[in-house]
Amino acid sequence: MNPFIEIITQPDNIAIVIMVIMVSFYMVWAFQQAFQNDRLLAAGLPVDGENDRFIDTFKPLVRIELLIALVVMVGLTVWSILVDAPLEEIANPTLTPNPAKAPWYFLGLQELLVYFDPWLAGVVLPSLIVVGLLAIPYIDINPKGNGYYTFAERKWSIIIFSFGFFVLWLLLIVIGVFFRGPGWLWYWPWQEWDHSRVVFEPTRDLTALIGIESRSLPGFIIGAIVVGSYMVGGMIAPYLYWKKNNPELLTQLGMIRYVTIIFLFITMMSIPIKMVLRLVFLIKYVWITPWFSV
Amino acid sequence: MKSLPEITDKVKKNLIWKSVFRRDYRNTVRDRAQAVFGNVFLHLHPVQVRESAVKLRFTWGMGGITLFAFIILVITGVVLMFYYHPSIDQAYTDIKDLEFQVPFGVILRNLHRWGAHFMVIVVMIHMFRVFMTGSYKAPRQFNWGVGVILLVLTFLLSFTGYLTPWDQLGFWAITVGTNMGAATPLLGYQGPFSEYLHITPYNDVRFALLGGAQVGGNALLRSYIWHCVAIPLVATILMMVHFWRVRKDGGISKPQK
Numbered sequence: 001m002n003p004f005i006e007i008i009t010q011p012d013n014i015a016i017v018i019m020v021i022m023v024s025f026y027m028v029w030a031f032q033q034a035f036q037n038d039r040l041l042a043a044g045l046p047v048d049g050e051n052d053r054f055i056d057t058f059k060p061l062v063r064i065e066l067l068i069a070l071v072v073m074v075g076l077t078v079w080s081i082l083v084d085a086p087l088e089e090i091a092n093p094t095l096t097p098n099p100a101k102a103p104w105y106f107l108g109l110q111e112l113l114v115y116f117d118p119w120l121a122g123v124v125l126p127s128l129i130v131v132g133l134l135a136i137p138y139i140d141i142n143p144k145g146n147g148y149y150t151f152a153e154r155k156w157s158i159i160i161f162s163f164g165f166f167v168l169w170l171l172l173i174v175i176g177v178f179f180r181g182p183g184w185l186w187y188w189p190w191q192e193w194d195h196s197r198v199v200f201e202p203t204r205d206l207t208a209l210i211g212i213e214s215r216s217l218p219g220f221i222i223g224a225i226v227v228g229s230y231m232v233g234g235m236i237a238p239y240l241y242w243k244k245n246n247p248e249l250l251t252q253l254g255m256i257r258y259v260t261i262i263f264l265f266i267t268m269m270s271i272p273i274k275m276v277l278r279l280v281f282l283i284k285y286v287w288i289t290p291w292f293s294v
Numbered sequence: 295m296k297s298l299p300e301i302t303d304k305v306k307k308n309l310i311w312k313s314v315f316r317r318d319y320r321n322t323v324r325d326r327a328q329a330v331f332g333n334v335f336l337h338l339h340p341v342q343v344r345e346s347a348v349k350l351r352f353t354w355g356m357g358g359i360t361l362f363a364f365i366i367l368v369i370t371g372v373v374l375m376f377y378y379h380p381s382i383d384q385a386y387t388d389i390k391d392l393e394f395q396v397p398f399g400v401i402l403r404n405l406h407r408w409g410a411h412f413m414v415i416v417v418m419i420h421m422f423r424v425f426m427t428g429s430y431k432a433p434r435q436f437n438w439g440v441g442v443i444l445l446v447l448t449f450l451l452s453f454t455g456y457l458t459p460w461d462q463l464g465f466w467a468i469t470v471g472t473n474m475g476a477a478t479p480l481l482g483y484q485g486p487f488s489e490y491l492h493i494t495p496y497n498d499v500r501f502a503l504l505g506g507a508q509v510g511g512n513a514l515l516r517s518y519i520w521h522c523v524a525i526p527l528v529a530t531i532l533m534m535v536h537f538w539r540v541r542k543d544g545g546i547s548k549p550q551k
Contacts, residue, residue, distance in 0.1 A: 064355070076405060085404050
C-alpha cells in the first residue's frame with residue numbers, strides 16, 4: 001500500500017485527520033465571519049447580535065442541543081463501528097519501539113525536543129503556554145472585538161494567537177504524527193520508513209561559527225551575550241518603538257503588562273528562531289553553561 | 295376501545311405521574327419557563343436567550359459538544375471499569391477479553407477511545423472560537439482561565455488513560471511523556487540545578503508521577519486513579535464553575551462596544 005495512505009488510515013491517526021479537517025473548516029468559518037463583520041463595521045452597520053431579541057430556551061435552544069447531541073452520538077457510533085481501537089503487544093520494557101511517540105496532542109512538544117533540551121521543550125515551554133493562555137485576558141487591553149468575530153479591530157492579538165495555535169501547536173502535531181519516523185527522522189508521506197537509516201548531520205554550536213569552542217569560557221561569555229541581548233534587546237526594542245510611535249499604548253499597558261507581554265512574545269518567537277538556526281545553520285546550542293544549554 | 299385522549303388522561307391523572315411531573319405542559323410563556331427552571335438538567339440555561347447568541351454560526355455549539363463528549367466518556371468509562379483490573383497481570387488480558395468475550399466490548403472500547411480523541415479536538419476548537427469572538431474579554435476573564443485549566447485537564451485525562459490497556463503504545467507513550475518530568479528544573483533528576491537539591495531518580499518529579507523509577511504496576515495504578523477518579527472529580531467541579539460563570543458573566547457573549 002502507498003505509505004501515505006497507510007499512515008493516515010492507521011486507526012489512531014484517523015483522529016488527527018479528522019482534527020485537520022475540523023480545524024480547517026472552523027478556521028475558515030471564523031475568519032470568514034470576521035471579515036464579514038469587518039465590512040459591516042467599516043460601513044457603520046451593526047454586527048449580528050448587537051440589537052437582539054430574546055427567544056425562549058425551551059424549545060428552540062433545547063432542540064438545537066438535542067440535534068447536535070444526536071449528530072455527535074451518531075458520528076461517534078459510526079466511527080466506532082467502522083474503526084477498531086488498536087491494541088498492540090503487551091507492554092514490554094525491554095523492547096523500545098522506534099519511534100516512541102507521545103500521545104498525539106503532545107507531539108508538538110515532542111517535536112520541540114529536536115530544537116531544545118527536555119527541560120525547555122518538555123517542562124518550561126509547556127508551562128509557559130499555559131501561563132500565557134491564562135494571561136491573555138489580562139494582557140489584551142483592547143476593548144474592541146468583545147463578543148463578535150472581527151479581524152480588523154484586533155489584528156495583532158489574532159495574528160499572534162493564530163501563529164501559536166495553528167503553526168506552533170497544530171502544525172507541529174501534524175509533523176510529529178505524519179512526518180516523523182524511526183529515529184525521529186523526517187519522512188515524507190510517500191517515503192517508506194527505513195529502520196536502518198542513519199542521517200549524519202554534524203551539528204555545531206553557535207560560537208563554533210567564529211571558531212570559538214562553545215564549552216570554553218569565551219564561548220560561555222559569547223553565548224551569554226547572544227542570549228542575553230536577545231532577551232534584553234527584545235524587551236527594550238518594542239519599548240523604544242512604541243515610545244516614539246505610540247506612547248499612549250505604553251501608558252495604557254503599564255510596566256507589568258508590558259513586561260509580561262514582551263516576555264511571552266519573545267519566548268514564543270524563540271521557537272521559530274531556534275528552528276531556523278537548527279535546520280538551516282545546523283546549530284545545536286547557542287549557549288552552553290555548566291547547568292543547562294540553550 | 296378507548297380513545298387516545300382518554301388514555302393520556304388515565305396516565306396523567308394519577309398520583310404517581312403528578313408526583314413526577316408537577317404541572318401539565320401547555321406551551322404558555324409560563325410553562326416554557328417552568329420547563330427550564332423546573333428541570334435540574336435544563337436549568338443550566340437561562341429561561342430566555344438572545345437569538346443570535348444561540349445561532350450555530352456563532353458558538354458552533356463547541357462547548358456543549360465538549361460537555362457531551364465528556365458525558366459519553368464518563369458513561370462508557372464507568373462501564374469499562376466493570377471489566378478492568380488496574381494491575382499489570384490482568385490489565386492487558388482484560389482488554390483482550392473486551393475484544394473477544396464481552397458483549398459489545400469492542401464498540402464500548404472504541405467509543406471510549408474515539409470519544410477521547412474527539413473531546414481533545416473539540417475542546418481545542420472551543421478555545422479557538424472563544425478567542426476569535428473575543429469572549430475572554432471583560433467581564434469573562436476569570437472564566438477563560440477556568441477554561442484553560444479544563445483544557446489542560448482534558449489533555450491529562452487522555453494522557454492518563456493511555457497507559458490503562460498496558461500495551462506497547464501506552465507504555466512507551468507514558469514513558470516518553472513522564473521522562474519529561476525527569477527534566478524539570480530543580481525537581482527532576484536530569485533537570486538543571488537539581489543536584490543542589492540532592493534530587494535522584496528516586497525522589498524526583500518523575501518518581502512521584504510513576505510511583506517508581508520506571509513505568510510499572512504503581513504507575514498503572516496511579517494513572518488509573520488519576521484517570522477514573524481524581525481528574526474527573528476536579529474537572530467536574532471546574533465545569534460547574536465554568537457553566538455557572540457563563541451565566542453569571544452575562545450569558546453567551548454579545549457585542550459590547
